[in-house]
Amino acid sequence: xxxxxxxxIVIGDEVLSGRTHDKNLPYIAETLSAIGIGLGEARxxxxxxxxxxxxxxxxxxxxxxxxxxxxxxxxxxxxxxxCVAEAFGVPIGENAEARRRLxxxxxxxxxxxxxxxxxxxxxxxxxxxIDNPVSAAPGFRIGNVHVMAGVPRIMQAMLSGIxxxxxxxxxxxxxxVRSPLQEGKAAESLGKLAQAxxxxxxxxxxxxxxxxxxxxxxxxxxxxxxxEAGAAAVxxxxxxxxxxxxxxxxx
Amino acid sequence: xxxxxxxxIVIGDEVLSGRTHDKNLPYIAETLSAIGIGLGEARxxxxxxxxxxxxxxxxxxxxxxxxxxxxxxxxxxxxxxxCVAEAFGVPIGENAEARRRLxxxxxxxxxxxxxxxxxxxxxxxxxxxIDNPVSAAPGFRIGNVHVMAGVPRIMQAMLSGIxxxxxxxxxxxxxxVRSPLQEGKAAESLGKLAQAxxxxxxxxxxxxxxxxxxxxxxxxxxxxxxxEAGAAAVxxxxxxxxxxxxxxxxx
Numbered sequence: 001x002x003x004x005x006x007x008x009i010v011i012g013d014e015v016l017s018g019r020t021h022d023k024n025l026p027y028i029a030e031t032l033s034a035i036g037i038g039l040g041e042a043r044x045x046x047x048x049x050x051x052x053x054x055x056x057x058x059x060x061x062x063x064x065x066x067x068x069x070x071x072x073x074x075x076x077x078x079x080x081x082x083c084v085a086e087a088f089g090v091p092i093g094e095n096a097e098a099r100r101r102l103x104x105x106x107x108x109x110x111x112x113x114x115x116x117x118x119x120x121x122x123x124x125x126x127x128x129x130i131d132n133p134v135s136a137a138p139g140f141r142i143g144n145v146h147v148m149a150g151v152p153r154i155m156q157a158m159l160s161g162i163x164x165x166x167x168x169x170x171x172x173x174x175x176x177v178r179s180p181l182q183e184g185k186a187a188e189s190l191g192k193l194a195q196a197x198x199x200x201x202x203x204x205x206x207x208x209x210x211x212x213x214x215x216x217x218x219x220x221x222x223x224x225x226x227x228e229a230g231a232a233a234v235x236x237x238x239x240x241x242x243x244x245x246x247x248x249x250x251x
Numbered sequence: 252x253x254x255x256x257x258x259x260i261v262i263g264d265e266v267l268s269g270r271t272h273d274k275n276l277p278y279i280a281e282t283l284s285a286i287g288i289g290l291g292e293a294r295x296x297x298x299x300x301x302x303x304x305x306x307x308x309x310x311x312x313x314x315x316x317x318x319x320x321x322x323x324x325x326x327x328x329x330x331x332x333x334c335v336a337e338a339f340g341v342p343i344g345e346n347a348e349a350r351r352r353l354x355x356x357x358x359x360x361x362x363x364x365x366x367x368x369x370x371x372x373x374x375x376x377x378x379x380x381i382d383n384p385v386s387a388a389p390g391f392r393i394g395n396v397h398v399m400a401g402v403p404r405i406m407q408a409m410l411s412g413i414x415x416x417x418x419x420x421x422x423x424x425x426x427x428v429r430s431p432l433q434e435g436k437a438a439e440s441l442g443k444l445a446q447a448x449x450x451x452x453x454x455x456x457x458x459x460x461x462x463x464x465x466x467x468x469x470x471x472x473x474x475x476x477x478x479e480a481g482a483a484a485v486x487x488x489x490x491x492x493x494x495x496x497x498x499x500x501x502x
Contacts, residue, residue: 014454016290017423018280019469025295029269039267041302044276044293051292074435075455076442116438151457172268184325187367191327203265204326206402218270 004169005040006032007059011070011080012150013047023152024069031159036168036222037065047071052083060087060145065166067159070150072139074116080147081140085124088142095123098138105136131161141165170222175231176248178216179238186215189237193230199223200230216248255420256291257283258310262321262331263401264298274403275320282410287419287473288316298322303334311338311396316417318410321401323390325367331398332391336375339393346374349389356387382412392416421473426482427499429467430489437466440488444481450474451481467499 008028014020022044029039040063045051052071059066071080085092098121106113120137123129130139130146132154139148139158148158183206194202200221207214217238219230231247238245259279265271273295280290291314296302303322310317322331336343349372357364371388374380381390381397383405390399390409399409434457445453451472458465468489470481482498489496 013452014456014469016280016293017284017471018277018290019454020456021277026269026272029267033268039269040297042267042295044295046291073455073457074438076438076445077454111433111435114435114439116442117435119438182362184362184365184368184371187325187327187370188365191367194327201264203270203328204324205265205271206324208404218265220268 004037004064004167006037006065006067007040007063008042009052009055009059009066009068010042010044010150011047011052011068012044013077015044015070016046024150024155027152027156028067028069028159031163032065032166032168033172035163035166036171037166038169038172047077047079049079049083049086052080053087056084056087056145060143064144066145068145068147069155072120072137072147072149074119074137078119081122081124084142084145084147088124088126088145090125090142092122092124094118094121095127095129098123098129101129101132101136101138130158133157133161172220172222173224173227174218174220175227176216176218177231177234177238178214178246178248179243180213181215181238181241181243182213183215185241186217186237189240190217190234193233193237197226197230197233199226202230202234255288255315255418257288257316257318258291258314259293260303260306260310260317260319261293261295261401262298262303262319263295264328266295266321267297275401275406278403278407279318279320279410282414283417283419284423286414286417287422288417289420289423298328298330300330300334300337303331304338307335307338307396311394315395317396319396319398320406323371323388323398323400325370325388329370332373332375335393335396335398339375339377339396341376341393343373343375345369345372346378346380349374349380352380352383352387352389381409384408384412423471423473424475424478425469425471426478427467427469428482428485428489429465429497429499430494431464432466432489432492432494433464434466436492437468437488440491441468441485444484444488448477448481448484450477453481453485 015022071078123140127140127142134154148155203218205216217234221227235245266273322329374391378391378393385405399406454469456467468485472478486496
């Protein structure tokens with residue numbers, strides 16, 4: 001799989017309760033994958049300081065990059081910045097540049113920059129700000145950890161600002177081949193194929209529509225020539241089992 | 252929050268790559284919440300034996316219940332059962348009852364019960380089977396870990412079979428109050444309210460539609476009387492700040 005590996009930490013009771021359906025994880029996964037960074041793990045954790053601190057430390061040590069979403073707003077349950085500071089063992093205080101950005105934004109919108117909103121200028125010492133073109137309150141990067149908002153359009157704007165600073169690997173390419181083959185019928189030969197071509201990965205994804213069964217086999221790899229060879233082998237495997245393969249869009 | 256706590260482990264490269272958007276996590280969260288079991292954490296992990304074994308051990312030790320989804324099909328990347336056996340330090344082999352169910356199912360459907368499909372009868376020693384009314388291949392429970400399929404309709408059928416065996420706590424109830432209040436304006440008084448009523452949780456969820464800003468404050472707690480008091484306090488807080496609260500459906 002990808003040689004550069006990232007982890008995502010989704011912070012928020014509202015996702016764990018099922019109230020909010022997280023949309024950030026698939027977006028981050030797809031965006032990073034396009035520049036050759038593979039997601040190695042994602043964790044969805046509660047607004048609990050001990051869990052946030054421990055998770056940030058573990059993921060920061062285990063992955064090339066870490067991205068967090070959520071918990072950087074103005075309310076009492078927005079504790080991500082303080083927890084990340086604690087995870088890195090650095091003090092946290094009001095960041096002058098972050099405060100300036102909030103002042104400009106709130107002057108523009110005519111809203112009061114009260115004490116609660118000023119909490120959003122609290123940034124761990126030594127962190128670099130991440131721009132927020134939507135609502136000013138910045139995210140930040142400290143070490144390999146990127147702290148972003150949870151609101152999807154703000155998170156997406158922040159991530160697009162971060163992207164040029166990330167060092168990706170060879171992008172992971174994929175070809176999908178679909179057929180009405182039963183997964184259990186394909187499993188043995190697909191397992192052998194996966195062993196014979198260990199530089200590629202072969203994922204097998206069954207699905208049922210109301211009228212038909214479909215199996216999509218996704219071949220992934222970094223080398224286009226090998227990828228094509230893998231996809232051709234899958235197509236041949238499907239034909240050998242008496243079905244007609246249909247190649248879907250490459251990516 | 253809930254006194255009985257569960258963790259979910261979503262197993263599958265396809266979710267981490269962003270290719271498959273997981274729908275199981277919110278379904279499990281809502282279903283468990285209704286019987287007083289709160290999700291404490293969820294992890295999305297790759298088809299990697301070392302990560303699966305480590306994660307199952309950690310979550311099994313840290314939570315009352317653990318639910319895994321994915322990786323119990325017939326293909327080479329379906330390694331969940333073997334990894335869970337390793338996590339519990341027990342042998343794994345063909346389970347006679349699981350094999351019998353597969354034989355009946357495949358005889359009915361006229362498909363061949365080949366070696367790959369028979370892998371689905373591999374169950375850790377000492378585990379109890381979890382019924383799969385959709386496609387026969389069972390899940391299983393060992394210790395506090397429930398191993399379920401990744402395909403949503405199979406997972407949902409398995410979970411409904413498990414539910415009567417779970418011991419829930421007092422169900423967590425919630426009341427949502429919506430208003431056009433800015434989150435930053437509400438933050439200070441909401442923080443004080445959360446301190447004054449520590450038996451309730453107060454979540455604050457801002458959203459923008461194309462035409463308007465809306466803040467939903469969700470009060471959660473187990474005691475209906477206290478919950479009502481908390482919701483009334485939120486409504487009064489919103490009125491004090493010059494906006495009109497709208498109470499959404501209770502749950």
